[in-house]
Each structure stands twice: as C-alpha cells, then as structure tokens.
Amino acid sequence: MASMAATSIFALSLIPSSRLLKIEIPKSRSFLALNYKGLKVNHRRFIAVKASAPGLYSAGQFELTAENVDKVLENVRPYLIADGGNVDVVSVEDGVVSLKLQGACESCPSSTTTMKMGIERVLKEKFGDAIKDICQVNDEQVTETTAVNRHLDILRPAIKNFGGSVEVLSVVGGDCLVKYEGPDSIGSGIKAAIKEKFTDIVNVEFASIV
Structure with a gap:
C-alpha cells in the first residue's frame, strides 16, 4: 500500500494541476486506461479529477480560504482515495494551512512524501505566497x-x-x-x-x- 501511495502521488507531481482538466479522450476508443506521456491514469481516477470544480481553476491564483483549499484538494483526492486514503482541511489561519491525512494515507510511511510532492505542490501553485506554512496533523x-x-x-x-x-x-x-x-x-x-x-x-x- 505504501508503494502504491507513493507511486500515485509521484505521478500526480509530474502533471501540473492546470493540465489535469485538459486531458482529452477520443470518443472512439475505450479509456479503461489512458496513456498520458507514458503515465497511466485509470478510468476511475480520471473521471474523479474531471469532476473538480471548473470555476475555481479559471483563475491562476485566488484567495486563501478553507473553502478554496478544499476545492483545490479535489484535484488530489482521487489519487488518495484510489489508495484507500483521503485528506481533510482542519484549519486555514493567517497563511497556515492545517491538513489531516485519513485512512491508508494517515498511517502510510510515505505520508510525508504525499504531503511534499503532491498536496503542498498543488496548494502553493494555486495560492502562491499567501501560504506561509502547510502542517500535517493527526x-x-x-x-x-x-x-x-x-x-x-x-x-x-x-x-x-x-x-x-x-x-x-x-x-x-x-x-x-x-x-x-x-x-x-x-x-x-x-x-x-x-x-x-x-x-x-x-x-x-x-x-x-x-
């Protein structure tokens, strides 16, 4: 499970979040598995990412609030859920974002990698310098x-x-x-x-x- 989580979040780190919603699939082919520059994203994960709030991603960066952080994390959750985990927003105060990894992600030895390579990268890309720190709590x-x-x-x-x-x-x-x-x-x-x-x-x- 640890290796699967690390692999999934590493895969996430390779794709800019701005491009996750732009993957097109030909209607004539089955997409049980999608080859995206050598990276396989299965049907279940793609559909979950596709369902992310489109309005939020129309802007480059936006206000740092708990609601917006939760919406941005919708791009990460499909990868975590596929490996038996999830992430919750505990608080957003004065630029400090506190998050709680759940399920397999919470006890997984690669949880720090999950935070650093996936979640933190996406949040900092979307909120920029407004984020002073990102804390993982249990x-x-x-x-x-x-x-x-x-x-x-x-x-x-x-x-x-x-x-x-x-x-x-x-x-x-x-x-x-x-x-x-x-x-x-x-x-x-x-x-x-x-x-x-x-x-x-x-x-x-x-x-x-x-």
Missing part, C-alpha cells in the same frame, strides 16, 4: 490543540481586558503555533503557561497578523 494533535486552547481559558479574561485575543492554531511535534493579539508582556506569559503545562511543547510561536 487526531492526537488535533486533540492536543483543543487541550491547549482550553488551558488558555484561564488567561483569556486578562487578555480580553487589554483588548487582545489568543487562539491555538496547531500543535505539530514540539511546535505550537498561536494566533495572538495584545501586549508583549501577556504574550510572554502565554508562552510560559503553554510550556509549563505541556512539557512536550518546546517552541511556541505567534503567527504573523497582517
């Missing part, structure tokens, strides 16, 4: 993000009194990304509170606010 990390947010509830009244706000965007490995507005002194307290409670978090960064 169920445990999503739960930890929720836990850190709940822990910060004890600081939110003080932050609100100063006209500020705080929200944990993602926790990946030992890195915690936080959206924070408010005084620097309270910001330092937020970082200390997170590290003290969650000892596996070694780095707390505040996301850039444009």
